[in-house]
Amino acid sequence: MRCGSMVGRALPALGLVLAAARAGDAQVQVTIYNTYPSTAPSPTQAYPGGTVLCSATAFGTATGFSIDFSSAAAVDALCGAGASSRINNYQSFGARFTGFLVAPTTASNYALTVNTDDGDVLTIDGVTYDSDWITKAYGPGYVGNIPLTAGNNPFTLDYFQGPPVQAYANFSVQGATVIPPPPTTAPEPATVVLVAAGLAGAGVAARRRRA
Numbered sequence: 001m002r003c004g005s006m007v008g009r010a011l012p013a014l015g016l017v018l019a020a021a022r023a024g025d026a027q028v029q030v031t032i033y034n035t036y037p038s039t040a041p042s043p044t045q046a047y048p049g050g051t052v053l054c055s056a057t058a059f060g061t062a063t064g065f066s067i068d069f070s071s072a073a074a075v076d077a078l079c080g081a082g083a084s085s086r087i088n089n090y091q092s093f094g095a096r097f098t099g100f101l102v103a104p105t106t107a108s109n110y111a112l113t114v115n116t117d118d119g120d121v122l123t124i125d126g127v128t129y130d131s132d133w134i135t136k137a138y139g140p141g142y143v144g145n146i147p148l149t150a151g152n153n154p155f156t157l158d159y160f161q162g163p164p165v166q167a168y169a170n171f172s173v174q175g176a177t178v179i180p181p182p183p184t185t186a187p188e189p190a191t192v193v194l195v196a197a198g199l200a201g202a203g204v205a206a207r208r209r210r211a
Helices: 003-022 072-079 189-210
Strands: 029-033 052-056 064-068 093-103 107-117 119-124 127-132 140-148 151-161 168-173 177-179
Touching: 029 072, 052 072, 064 072, 093 107, 093 168, 107 119, 107 127, 107 151, 119 140, 127 140, 151 168
Parallel strands: none
Antiparallel strands: 029 052, 029 093, 064 168, 093 151, 093 177, 107 140, 107 168, 119 127, 119 151
16 A cells, blocks of 8 residues: 555544544533524524624533533633623523534433523434523423434534523433534644654555565
8 A cells, every 4th residue: 555545544534533632621612692693593504693702612521511601700711701791791692502412322212401591492413302492580491311323413502591690501411422513623734744744654664564
């Protein structure tokens, strides 16, 4: 096998490894907006929620995530110092969570709980499981079993906060792992060159052994 072929075949796998390494300590991607749409957005479209306050992947556990938007410290930790002062005094803002539910096996009984204040729309693999786009004091949106196929199941949770009382979004699924979507940025050029050089060296060594 020629060295170029080895490099060409290995680079896609390299991209997956680098993506996993960059996202290793994050469980979900969240984008916070300073407003929210009056009607529930389509999960297949960019969230039409006004100005983006921040986009981050820095919280969660293996099986879900929980964020208290009414905590200035929590919002500032997620989006940077002073971010909490830019979400309309904790009212009339929104967020979009995206990621994958990684299921070990195909089954129909993965236990899911969604608890938000206020509204939410949850879509998994293109299927909407909860559309609770209303102002409510507290309480779960969806509680029950959902089907997942083995491997990555993409999900989107859209969230909005109305009156400035409480503001939180809790999400958990038992038996599956929550991971963020792959990064949209390419690996650092120097990293790609370094690894490619290493793969090229491996190809040269292999040819010498065959000789």
